[in-house]
Amino acid sequence: MTYPHFIRAAAELEIRRALDYYAINVPHKLVDLEAAIDEVIxxxxxxxxxxxxxxxxxxxxFVHGFPYQxxxxxxxxxxVVEVIAFLHARQDRAPIVERHGPV
Incomplete structure (x- = not known):
């Protein structure tokens, strides 16, 4: 069964930034990243x-084949699934706590 989901605006922005980065710096991998994002969702x-x-x-x-989570x-x-962040593996995880609340 596939459950409904929504992606917070901040996570959408992070996904867009990752796609933009690949479009500019690694364009031959852009389609692969798009597919990997669809797969993880x-x-x-x-x-x-x-x-x-x-x-x-x-x-x-983890996003297979890419350093994102x-x-x-x-x-x-x-x-329902709520995607709150889409972060590079080396990125600070502070946004997770900020968006979800204190641990």
Whole structure:
């Protein structure tokens, strides 16, 4: 079963920035990154409890083949996935706490 999801505006912006970076600096990998983003969103909406909780109830799914992570919350009562951040693996994780609240 695929659960509904929504992507917070800040996470949408982070995805757009990653795509823009690849479009300018590594254009031959842009289509692959787009596919990998679609795949990770599909993976977390099909099996939201698969990834373990890392920061409070926030889970992390790795984007295959790229140094990015999709950070999300599985709202079990509402049966919806909320993507709160899309971060580079070396990026500070402070936005996760800022967007979700203190641990």
């Amino acid at each position: 599909g993976r977390i909406t099909e099996s939201p409890q698969h990834a373990r909780e890392r920061v409070a109830d926030v889970r992390c799914a 999709a950070w999300y919350v599985w709202h079990e009562n509402q049966r």
